[in-house]
Amino acid sequence: MQHTSTQDTLVGLFVASGVVGLLFLAMQVSNLSSFVEEDTYTITARFENSGGLKIKSPVSAAGVKIGKVSSISLDPKTYESVVQMSIYSKYDTLPEDTTASIYTAGLLGEQYVNLDPGGSDEYLKMGGKIEITQSAIILEKAIGQFLFKSAEEKK
């Protein structure tokens, strides 16, 4: 029957578009695609204070996302924050004297690790350490310092 076959076609189209919608959500909207993608290598950086940094926070260089934070822990002796980062293997030419800083995207945005490549010819490898770091800016501290300074200047 003509009627039934058009109905079947429409049901088929409906199911297909629903599945496309689900795939769209999975691949285009969420981070699923970055899970399956490419190998990574791990590097470590120590910060005096890692602020609001979280696991899965992005790691970027020159504004390009090159990896993400894989673990954050406290060193029991030095009381420093030890941040491990997974960097995509295709970005394997980070110089050894790269510096890491924790920045905030926008005024209230998420915190992320920014890597500033140095000039060394040696590259960071799996398990490499970043020596020069700059901690997260803690807003209360910064405001406190600013007030203190301006009070001092007035004297």
Place this chain on the structure above:
Amino acid sequence: MDNKVPSQDSLVSVRNLSFSRGDNKIFDDISLDFQRGKVTAIMGPSGTGKTTLLKLIGGQLFPEQGSIIVDGQNVHKLRRAELYNLRKRLGMLFQSGALLTDMSVYDNVAFPLREHSQLPESMIRTLVLMKLQAVGLRGARNLMPNELSGGMARRIALARAIALDPMMILYDEPFTGQDPISMGVLVHLIKSLNNILGLTSIIVSHDVHDTAAIADYIYVLSGGKIVGQGTPKEIQHSESEWVQQFMTGAADGPVHFHYPAKDYVDDLLSTGKRY
């Protein structure tokens, strides 16, 4: 246990049946017999639970007391699968026809065949056309139920009821609201189907004359009791005042014209009260 012994050839026997809905006693210890191959009518005023009786026979309702034996099986002691097997051998014609509104006439008649048999579609087609021919509506097979008149819908429903070649058909008010021609057609169909197919028929109706014309035996029910029974001739000449009033349609008699109320004059004169 009962005064009447079920006779050998009774297909359905109802024994000491009681059923009530809320406080309303619909059947009070009644016993009926329906003979194999005969047309038996159950008559009575509206609201005497005639449809309820059909639903009890079909196992859709459960009695409070008593039993209903259909073809040697106690309907209400059967397990679900057995009950469904029994129902395949029963046809029921509902007052409204109860055709499935989302299917064409053809598919409606084919419905029980498709559900219960593994017959190939070509054979189903032959059977459906045969059943539709029997009710004279082979030409209406592509119509949808909402395009049918009431009489046609009942004839289609009848074709569907005989699709599985049942041993018995239950008719629920088959004549209500029919014009004289469709009424005549239905009366003729019920009678001839019963004779040709060797069916047993139970007709529930309050339509006195047409039912009396085709019934072999009549039970008259009122107030949960059997108030009269016998062949149409016996019923016509019944001595019961009640049966006489029902058969002739007199406005007053044992069944009063007035709903129970206090005295008319008193009621009119009692002013001051709202009701």
Place this chain on the structure above:
Amino acid sequence: MIRFLQHLGKNTRTSFTKLGRGTFFLLQAISGVPSVLPRPRLLLNQMYSVGVLSFLIITISGLFVGMVLGLQGFYTLSDFGAEESLGVMVAASLVRELGPVVSALLFAGRAGSALTAEIGLMKATEQLSGMEMMAVDPIKRIITPRFLAGLISMPLLAALFSAVGIIGGQIVGSGLLGVDEGAYWSQMQAGIDFHDDIINGVIKSIVFGFVASWIALFEGYDAIPTSEGVSRATTRTVVNSAFSILGLDFILTTLMFGDH
């Protein structure tokens, strides 16, 4: 006071018996699944009336909801200079909440009420009774395929709603208001987690589809078989579905996103 307690007691009793009947009904409907699966035609027909006929209202509403989110989100975020986060904001609201909830509410209004009316009318016109007398179980033949169709359609509809909404947000955000298109998508991908957000959203929509179909079918099956009874049942379907969907959403959200 006594009368009030009596009333309360009576209401409690009737709602418990109704819940009991509803549960029994649900179990019967589920037990019919094995007999429906070999007959995909039954399911396909219902997928048409439940899914395809809801397609248009769901996608159009999704598009508009997404566009409004884009607009409102942009104005709020631009106060903080965080317009770049528009993508993640639109996507998170849609995928976690609005997609499953709004599409379920629309589903209850479009498909649910139609199911109740259809089943209720079948009951009122003795079609269900007639089927029983033809030795066909109306629950297996009529209810189960519709229930399955609702269960399958709902997650697909919710996914469509979210997907179309996200595109709508992008049209407004980067098409009209000038948010960078790359930032819209990359912020979204960074902020939306496949397991935490997408999967949880899909689970929500499956739960809502289950509940909305159950309520719609049961109200129809349990309706008083008169035209008034059916119209009341249809109203109850929409009201009860909305309550259940919103209430369950709160519970599910607490369970899923509570530990963040």
